[in-house]
Each structure stands twice: as structure tokens, then as C-alpha cells.
Amino acid sequence: MTDAIITAEKLLQADAVRLSPEKPFTWASGWKSPIYCDNRKVLSLPFIRDYIKSELCNVAFEKFSSADLVAGVATAGIAWGAMVADQLKLPFIYVRPKPKEHGLGNQIEGQFQPGQKAVIIEDLVSTGKSSLQVVDVLKAAGVEVIGMISIFNYRFNIAKEAFEKAGVELISLTDYPALLQLAEKRGIVQPEQQQVLLNWRNDPANWTGVS
Numbered sequence: 001m002t003d004a005i006i007t008a009e010k011l012l013q014a015d016a017v018r019l020s021p022e023k024p025f026t027w028a029s030g031w032k033s034p035i036y037c038d039n040r041k042v043l044s045l046p047f048i049r050d051y052i053k054s055e056l057c058n059v060a061f062e063k064f065s066s067a068d069l070v071a072g073v074a075t076a077g078i079a080w081g082a083m084v085a086d087q088l089k090l091p092f093i094y095v096r097p098k099p100k101e102h103g104l105g106n107q108i109e110g111q112f113q114p115g116q117k118a119v120i121i122e123d124l125v126s127t128g129k130s131s132l133q134v135v136d137v138l139k140a141a142g143v144e145v146i147g148m149i150s151i152f153n154y155r156f157n158i159a160k161e162a163f164e165k166a167g168v169e170l171i172s173l174t175d176y177p178a179l180l181q182l183a184e185k186r187g188i189v190q191p192e193q194q195q196v197l198l199n200w201r202n203d204p205a206n207w208t209g210v211s
Contacts, residue, residue, distance in 0.1 A: 007055060007174035008182045010048045011152065016041045019183055021196050024209045032209055034200050035176070039123050039151050043079055053083045055173050056149055060084055060119050063171060064147045068116040071095060071143075073134050076123035080151070084121055093118075095134045107137055114142025124152040125172065128159035132166050147171065156204065176201055 011017045018025075021034040042048050060067065072081025072094040085092035093110030100106055112118075118138055122131050135145050145168060153159070153172035163170045180197055183189045189197065200207040 004174040004178035064119040067119040081121035120148040122150040128162040
């Protein structure tokens with residue numbers, strides 16, 4: 001099995017990913033989705049958590065070895081980013097969706113210096129909007145973003161185009177196609193459901209469910 005398939009299997013074992021084409025979930029954006037991914041569940045399972053942490057560290061070490069610090073995306077990326085930073089013995093910071101409304105009003109928490117190189121740790125990537133917002137915040141503060149690592153990626157075209165436009169390299173441990181391949185092999189979804197699930201990824205904003 002490929003690393004992407006192995007990681008997808010770990011997420012399924014942790015019940016972090018659920019597929020339900022007949023009874024779709026509703027995202028905060030209002031989109032209907034046949035999949036729900038909650039990687040926070042993995043944090044409660046030490047052995048799977050350790051595997052994901054090791055994979056994130058391997059990618060960071062192999063692909064972004066020039067990083068001076070690790071940046072986590074609040075809130076789901078904070079724990080993973082902190083674990084990666086600890087393993088690689090690098091400073092850790094995290095970025096809020098917006099500045100605090102009290103205290104110092106920070107949007108970036110932790111110590112850093114302009115000119116430092118950061119690798120960003122993200123939980124999952126959907127449209128890429130919130131992930132790239134973190135890139136913009138760091139760049140505005142003088143931090144050089146050399147790449148981003150996510151656990152899961154839906155592989156939407158809109159995200160691919162956004163990351164290419166921003167000039168940010170994104171590496172994901174696993175993704176939606178790998179998950180579907182594994183789910184069909186395990187009998188979690190039937191072959192006739194595959195096209196329905198692929199149709200959702202091609203046009204998630206207008207997908208309304210199984211017709």
C-alpha cells in the first residue's frame with residue numbers, strides 16, 4: 001500500500017473520517033457533503049496519533065529541512081504543529097483566524113523573527129481559503145513560508161489553483177481519492193456509489209446529494 005492509503009486507513013480506524021453518500025453532512029459553509037473528516041479524534045488514540053506525527057515529521061524533515069520554525073493553524077493544527085516542532089526541536093508558533101479582541105491583540109502567538117522560514121502544519125485542506133489566509137498573515141509579519149503540510153486534502157481544483165497562485169507548496173499525507181480507493185476495497189462504499197462520491201468532489205458547491 002502507498003503511504004497515502006496507509007494514512008487513510010489510520011483515519012478510518014480512528015473513526016476520523018465518515019462516508020455517507022445517502023445521508024450527506026452539512027458543512028458550516030452550507031455545502032452538502034458525503035464525507036466528514038474530524039482528525040481531532042486521532043489525538044485521543046496514542047498509536048495512531050504517533051503514526052500521524054511521525055509522518056508529518058518525515059515530510060517536514062525531508063521536504064522543508066531549511067525551516068527555522070513550525071507554525072500551526074488554529075485550532076485543529078495547533079496540537080499537530082506543536083508535536084512536530086517538539087520532535088524536530090524547532091520553535092513553535094500558531095496563527096489565529098483573526099486577532100484577539102483583548103490583551104495584546106495578537107494573531108500570531110509565540111516568538112519569531114522577521115526573515116525566519118516557516119513550515120505550516122494544517123489539519124485538512126478543503127477550498128484552501130483559511131489555510132492560505134495563515135500564509136498571508138505570516139508573510140505580512142515578515143515570515144517566509146516555505147511550505148505547508150496537511151493530514152488530509154479533499155483535492156478540490158479550487159484549492160489546487162489557489163495554492164499554485166500563492167506559490168505555496170502543499171504536501172498532504174492522504175487525500176479524498178486515496179480514501180475512496182480504500183473505502184471501496186474495504187466494502188465501506190459500493191462500486192455504484194463511487195461515481196456519486198467523485199461527482200461531489202468535482203462540484204462540491206452545487207452537489208445536493210444522491211439523486
